[in-house]
Amino acid sequence: MAPASRGSRSACRGDVGSLGAVEQTHFDLVIIGGGPAGYGAALYGASAGLNIALVEKDKVGGTCLHRGCIPAKEMLETAAVVRTVAHAGEFGVLVEPVGLEWSTVMERKQSVIDKLVGGVTGLLKNRKVTILNGAATLGANRTVTVVGGEDGSETATLSADAVILAPGSVPRVIPGFEPAGPVVTSDEFFDIDGVPEHAVVIGGGAIGCEFASTLADLGSAVTILEALPKILPGCDSDVTRVVLQSFKKKGIDIRTGVAVTGHSPNGSGGTTVAFGDGESIDTDLVVVSVGRSPYTEGLLGDGAGVRVAERGFIEVDEQYRTGEPSVWAIGDVIATPQLAHVGFAEAICVIKDILGEDAVPVDNANVPWAIYCQPEVAFAGLSEDAAKAAGIDVVTSKHRFGGNSRAMIIGQTDGLVKIIAEQRADGTAGKLLGVHMVGPWVTEQLSGGYLAVNWEATVDEVAAFIQPHPSLTELFGESVLALTGRSLHG
Numbered sequence: 001m002a003p004a005s006r007g008s009r010s011a012c013r014g015d016v017g018s019l020g021a022v023e024q025t026h027f028d029l030v031i032i033g034g035g036p037a038g039y040g041a042a043l044y045g046a047s048a049g050l051n052i053a054l055v056e057k058d059k060v061g062g063t064c065l066h067r068g069c070i071p072a073k074e075m076l077e078t079a080a081v082v083r084t085v086a087h088a089g090e091f092g093v094l095v096e097p098v099g100l101e102w103s104t105v106m107e108r109k110q111s112v113i114d115k116l117v118g119g120v121t122g123l124l125k126n127r128k129v130t131i132l133n134g135a136a137t138l139g140a141n142r143t144v145t146v147v148g149g150e151d152g153s154e155t156a157t158l159s160a161d162a163v164i165l166a167p168g169s170v171p172r173v174i175p176g177f178e179p180a181g182p183v184v185t186s187d188e189f190f191d192i193d194g195v196p197e198h199a200v201v202i203g204g205g206a207i208g209c210e211f212a213s214t215l216a217d218l219g220s221a222v223t224i225l226e227a228l229p230k231i232l233p234g235c236d237s238d239v240t241r242v243v244l245q246s247f248k249k250k251g252i253d254i255r256t257g258v259a260v261t262g263h264s265p266n267g268s269g270g271t272t273v274a275f276g277d278g279e280s281i282d283t284d285l286v287v288v289s290v291g292r293s294p295y296t297e298g299l300l301g302d303g304a305g306v307r308v309a310e311r312g313f314i315e316v317d318e319q320y321r322t323g324e325p326s327v328w329a330i331g332d333v334i335a336t337p338q339l340a341h342v343g344f345a346e347a348i349c350v351i352k353d354i355l356g357e358d359a360v361p362v363d364n365a366n367v368p369w370a371i372y373c374q375p376e377v378a379f380a381g382l383s384e385d386a387a388k389a390a391g392i393d394v395v396t397s398k399h400r401f402g403g404n405s406r407a408m409i410i411g412q413t414d415g416l417v418k419i420i421a422e423q424r425a426d427g428t429a430g431k432l433l434g435v436h437m438v439g440p441w442v443t444e445q446l447s448g449g450y451l452a453v454n455w456e457a458t459v460d461e462v463a464a465f466i467q468p469h470p471s472l473t474e475l476f477g478e479s480v481l482a483l484t485g486r487s488l489h490g
């Protein structure tokens, strides 16, 4: 791929907003979509000297900052504070019974979002990225038409040496469960007006489990309805077992292998959800959490030349090229793991490709996964079942937080670390294939395991590194050490 030219005019670089004020119409790079993938590409590309326009039809930050990662984790943190206060007596700290001031819960969530959006927007402006508010449509030969303004009457036509499509995704909806009244998707969840007495979460994937965990810790009675035989598909079975036990302790009722068939509002704000073989449940809130669909509405105009596959994902090759010269697609709109950090990594890869540098694409099988329910889940690489299904001989090591000093100190001993390593011909453990964690703050502990798996390190190599004491990460160290055939505490 030829490097982009750099000679564009820069009359309004760094400006935000009004299409009427667009003086410059040709850019090195036009990016459609201001979520993590799009703004990530803009920040990285601008830091490499590209002259960039970023077009966003809603708010810079995308799903992640406004309706996804950030509000979800912020509300999980409120739930964590509730748990901490509820258990304060165990530490000899005597507090009044916990109460929730919902307006403060909402204000804090919004203030975190606002600060992050302000930070990203500030970085983009400092790097002279031109941000345009409007809906963009790609036409022939990398022409991008933008429609915006208060009444949608402003337009601008941009051209570019390169275009990145990063329009993201939207919540998938089950027919009959369109968001209205007590039925919400993740788009509406973060604006609910209080903690419901009872909630049904449809879907036991990562996001569904985060919602269930949040609501249960805030005081709701929660039922998860999952059509598949188990929740958290893709996680190692030992990890899922710990989550199941912990969710049961919270009082979350988990029903697997049941599909919802409809619901009928009860006239007092709630509804009755029908599921399975003629069963039903009355509830105050239904959270539909059944995955996300790629979003390409209005994106591709005549002559865009970009192919959309059957399931709605934009087709790309291993370098995220669409097949149309100098047009790339990244983030949730392509069929790669729908994660913000994958979007960032794809963005970096594409910018390098645009610059004509070597770009190593993301290894989708080994990306880090983090699920922030309580207990948290984090993993990278193969689960034991997946390794065996792939015909790989493995050895495993499993250690529980119950014996870890820091976990005892903080009073959170549910959970484990499991290592999956390839078995050498002599029966000893070789390369690390998977690191799976469930328990306190494991989302903050995965990086060592992620690095080891992606570095294709062996058990002996990783075991030589030390972990601080007392720390939760000692459990990762112990689990790897045990695979060398010797151990300390394990």
Ligand code: FAD
Residues within 6 Å of the ligand: 032, 033, 034, 035, 036, 037, 038, 039, 055, 056, 057, 058, 059, 060, 061, 062, 063, 064, 065, 067, 068, 069, 070, 072, 134, 135, 136, 137, 166, 167, 168, 169, 186, 207, 295, 297, 298, 299, 330, 331, 332, 333, 338, 339, 340, 341, 342, 343, 370, 372
């Ligand atoms: P998006 O973030 O969806 O952004 C796309 C942007 O493009 C939007 O702002 C949209 O308005 C804009 N756009 C679309 N079409 C046009 C157009 N034609 N013209 C102009 N603008 C357009 N991921 C994680 O990694 N960690 C997590 O903990 C995590 N938690 C999540 C929790 C929830 C509840 C949800 C819903 C998602 C979560 N995700 C998480 C997923 C993460 O939010 C997405 O993977 C990420 O936001 C995708 O980034 P993106 O840039 O591809 O798309």
